[in-house]
Amino acid sequence: xxxxxxxxxxxxxxxxxxxxxxxxxxxxxxxxxxxxxxxxxxxxxxxxxxxxxxxxxxxxxxxxxxxxxxxxxxxxxxxxxxxxxxxxxxxxx
Numbered sequence: 001x002x003x004x005x006x007x008x009x010x011x012x013x014x015x016x017x018x019x020x021x022x023x024x025x026x027x028x029x030x031x032x033x034x035x036x037x038x039x040x041x042x043x044x045x046x047x048x049x050x051x052x053x054x055x056x057x058x059x060x061x062x063x064x065x066x067x068x069x070x071x072x073x074x075x076x077x078x079x080x081x082x083x084x085x086x087x088x089x090x091x092x093x
Contacts, residue, residue: 001028010040025054025081033066038073042084054081 006022019028056064061081075082
């Protein structure tokens, strides 16, 4: 994980939970990931036209236990992984 322009992080009470690399194709998780963290990531990534994640923790999305949580957060499936289109992004309250 590197602090670079275009990368996103999700913190929970100051603890790192998610790191989305610049370009959004790879997601790294830290223990304790919950659906609220993935919804926060989806809302944060609203700065891009679409967000397509192809791997989580170094494995294809389809092989990750987090795929179902991403779909709950509004992501749809693609042949390469999961995608979130701008009109499906959740709004954080």
